[in-house]
Amino acid sequence: MRQDAAHARAAVPSAPGAVPDAALARVLRRTLRATWAILAAVVIATAGLAAGASALAVIPPAFLLGWLNLAGL
Amino acid sequence: MLTALTPPGTAAQGRRVWLVSVTAYTVSGLAASVAVGAVLALIGRLSSASLSSSAGLAIAGALAGLAAARELSGGRLPLLQPRRMSSRAWARLGQPRAAILWGLDIGSFFTTRLTFAGAWWLAGVAVLSADIGLAASLFGAYWLGRAAPVWLGPWLVTSATLTPRLAIAWSGLEPRFRFVNAGAALGGTAALLIVFSG
Numbered sequence: 001m002r003q004d005a006a007h008a009r010a011a012v013p014s015a016p017g018a019v020p021d022a023a024l025a026r027v028l029r030r031t032l033r034a035t036w037a038i039l040a041a042v043v044i045a046t047a048g049l050a051a052g053a054s055a056l057a058v059i060p061p062a063f064l065l066g067w068l069n070l071a072g073l
Numbered sequence: 074m075l076t077a078l079t080p081p082g083t084a085a086q087g088r089r090v091w092l093v094s095v096t097a098y099t100v101s102g103l104a105a106s107v108a109v110g111a112v113l114a115l116i117g118r119l120s121s122a123s124l125s126s127s128a129g130l131a132i133a134g135a136l137a138g139l140a141a142a143r144e145l146s147g148g149r150l151p152l153l154q155p156r157r158m159s160s161r162a163w164a165r166l167g168q169p170r171a172a173i174l175w176g177l178d179i180g181s182f183f184t185t186r187l188t189f190a191g192a193w194w195l196a197g198v199a200v201l202s203a204d205i206g207l208a209a210s211l212f213g214a215y216w217l218g219r220a221a222p223v224w225l226g227p228w229l230v231t232s233a234t235l236t237p238r239l240a241i242a243w244s245g246l247e248p249r250f251r252f253v254n255a256g257a258a259l260g261g262t263a264a265l266l267i268v269f270s271g
Binding site: 024026034043051057058059063066067068070 | 124188195198201210212217219220232244245247257258267
């Protein structure tokens with residue numbers, strides 16, 4: 001995924017230091033909003049499954065770990 | 074690969090191509106991930122691993138602790154991982170062929186860069202579980218989380234002009250995501266402790 005960032009930096013040399021514009025800031029806000037919503041759902045699901053002594057309690061954190069790779073693009 | 078599969082990345086080819094591509098990416102990656110999870114559980118079964126034993130839980134806890142330490146230190150500790158990235162050149166094959174190859178490659182877990190240390194905790198839990206169904210579900214869930222941003226692409230990325238800078242912008246979230254990654258590994262271990270030591 002970092003490869004995308006490397007390609008993007010090569011294509012847009014000034015981008016790393018550039019101040020994000022409004023559209024880009026909106027993408028970041030939406031990404032964070034989605035992340036916090038997923039985190040909340042994961043916490044609730046994990047707690048519920050663990051309380052029921054289900055081994056499936058480890059599944060929601062796995063989904064979250066997968067989602068977080070977004071930052072490693 | 075993700076930026077190539079977001080709607081702006083495939084907009085020129087139409088909405089149907091985007092839908093077929095992300096479906097192909099998700100399904101091929103899911104198949105690869107489920108297979109990897111099953112193989113890890115099989116290894117655990119052959120080595121008589123068990124999450125219900127105190128040793129198994131201790132190892133899972135140690136892996137979570139190491140992963141958390143690595144991420145909370147800002148990634149200063151080295152992470153055992155392949156340096157390889159999935160090939161962007163596959164885009165030349167056209168969609169959905171490229172999407173299928175990206176899914177199979179990234180979904181294979183150990184063939185490309187892992188980004189965060191929590192991935193090793195996940196692999197460890199899959200081995201320790203020695204439960205093929207659980208480990209396959211674990212890796213299936215991991216993959217679905219990894220593919221989810223592609224599906225949310227139409228909502229997250231509304232303009233094609235953003236695509237070149239998207240990866241850079243998202244990489245700016247890394248410090249916060251490291252913290253969440255550590256929490257996910259530690260929280261998952263806490264859940265395992267509750268389930269298997271109770």
